Each structure stands twice: as C-alpha cells, then as structure tokens.
Amino acid sequence: MSVEISAALRAKLSQYDTPTVCNAIEVIAPERRGNGFTTEQLVCARPEQGTMVGIARTAMIRATRPTDLSADEMKERRLAYYNYIAATDEPTITVIQDLDPNPGFGAFWGEVNSNIHMGLGCVGCVTNGSFRDLDELADGFQILGSKIGPSHAYVHLVDFNIQVNVFGMTVSDGDLIHADQHGAVAIPSAIAGDLPGAIELVIKREAPILAACRAPGFDIDQLRQAMADAAEIH
Numbered sequence: 001m002s003v004e005i006s007a008a009l010r011a012k013l014s015q016y017d018t019p020t021v022c023n024a025i026e027v028i029a030p031e032r033r034g035n036g037f038t039t040e041q042l043v044c045a046r047p048e049q050g051t052m053v054g055i056a057r058t059a060m061i062r063a064t065r066p067t068d069l070s071a072d073e074m075k076e077r078r079l080a081y082y083n084y085i086a087a088t089d090e091p092t093i094t095v096i097q098d099l100d101p102n103p104g105f106g107a108f109w110g111e112v113n114s115n116i117h118m119g120l121g122c123v124g125c126v127t128n129g130s131f132r133d134l135d136e137l138a139d140g141f142q143i144l145g146s147k148i149g150p151s152h153a154y155v156h157l158v159d160f161n162i163q164v165n166v167f168g169m170t171v172s173d174g175d176l177i178h179a180d181q182h183g184a185v186a187i188p189s190a191i192a193g194d195l196p197g198a199i200e201l202v203i204k205r206e207a208p209i210l211a212a213c214r215a216p217g218f219d220i221d222q223l224r225q226a227m228a229d230a231a232e233i234h
Helices: 007-013 018-028 071-086 111-119 189-214 220-231
Strands: 052-062 092-098 122-127 142-145 156-160 164-166 169-171 176-180 183-187
Touching: 007 052, 007 189, 018 176, 018 183, 018 189, 052 071, 052 122, 052 164, 071 156, 092 164, 092 176, 111 122, 122 176, 169 183, 183 189, 189 220
Parallel strands: 052 092, 092 122, 122 142
Antiparallel strands: 052 156, 052 176, 164 169, 176 183
C-alpha cells in the first residue's frame, strides 16, 4: 500500500538519522523491533549526504549470465521499468534485490543509471548488489549497496514492481523508505504520521541520561537517577 506522505512530513523525517527512526518505530510498533530494516553492513556512496526519504520502487536483477530475452524485448522491459520509476511526483528510492548467488557480480548502478533515475525523480537506491563510477554518479544521488565493483557484467532486469528483500528488509512498491549511512528501514504506512512525535519522545528520554554521563563527577548513582528520570518521560 502506498504511503501518502506530505512534503512537510518528508522534510521532518529527513532531519533525523535512520537509527533514531528505528527507535521511534519501536515506540509506536514494538512488534517491529526485530524486522523491517537492513541487517548487513552496506557501503554508502556519500556518507556526508545524510538522510534520504522516499517512496519505494522495487526491482530484481541478475548479472552472472545473459538474459534469455531478445535485445528488443530487453529494451522494452527497461523502458517499462523507467516508466514505472517516473510514474509519481513524489521522490522515490529504488530498492533492488540482486538474485545472483554472488550478489554484486555486475553493477546495475553507475553514471548512466544514477543520472537516468535522478532525472525521473528518484533520489537514491538501496541494494544488495554493487555499484561503480563513484566520481561520475549523478549529483545528489545516494547509493547504499553491498560493494563497489568495476563491471556491469551481464546485469539485466528480471522483474519490477514486486516484493523484494534486501538484507532482511522486505519492501513492496509504495512503502516509505528512510535510509542513511547506517542502513535503511521500511516505515509501516499506518504509523508514518505518528513518527515525528515518537522521535521527539525518544530524544527526550535520552536527554537526561546523556546530560548526566557528560557532566563532571558522573557515577553509578547519577546514572541510576538519570535512568529513573528518563523512564518517567511519556
């Protein structure tokens, strides 16, 4: 189900890192503590760029062997995929599952695809595949991938607009994705609007503990009191 997210909510969520958003999701939906996020370390193309927030567009790829489709059929599939990427006015994040036994054998992402996607309203991607062309990626485009590699090999689209799983994060078309250098999380549509309030609560609960441990003379008694103070914040 697609998330209806306002520009104001998107801008608000962009102010916080992904670990903070994960903490806030746990407050609203405790059952999500153990799922919905990437569970392997990802290589971030531009750690300094900060957070990206967008609506998911999904696809699957392979690269270790050529496609069984003809050149014309493959061209039509690629154009249909690009049309799918472009079919919204909201910023999108493409989540691509590499189906190869050794994911990342060939890179789907590089100078050309990053520029095409950026031009079609996509702000970045999350993938268990690889990427390349670090110095030529589209300005502002963010990539979280499994590794960096030199070749695209036989990379080709297998399918798109389907449910995918990237390092434990299951994503369907239209899900809301929050990602930064730490990884990515899929935000349940039912709680997206409640996240800013939950984030503020998380920050308030952490404040007395952080203030205490950073103060001169910090000891276990002050920690005990700070933890008690934090527990009283609702």
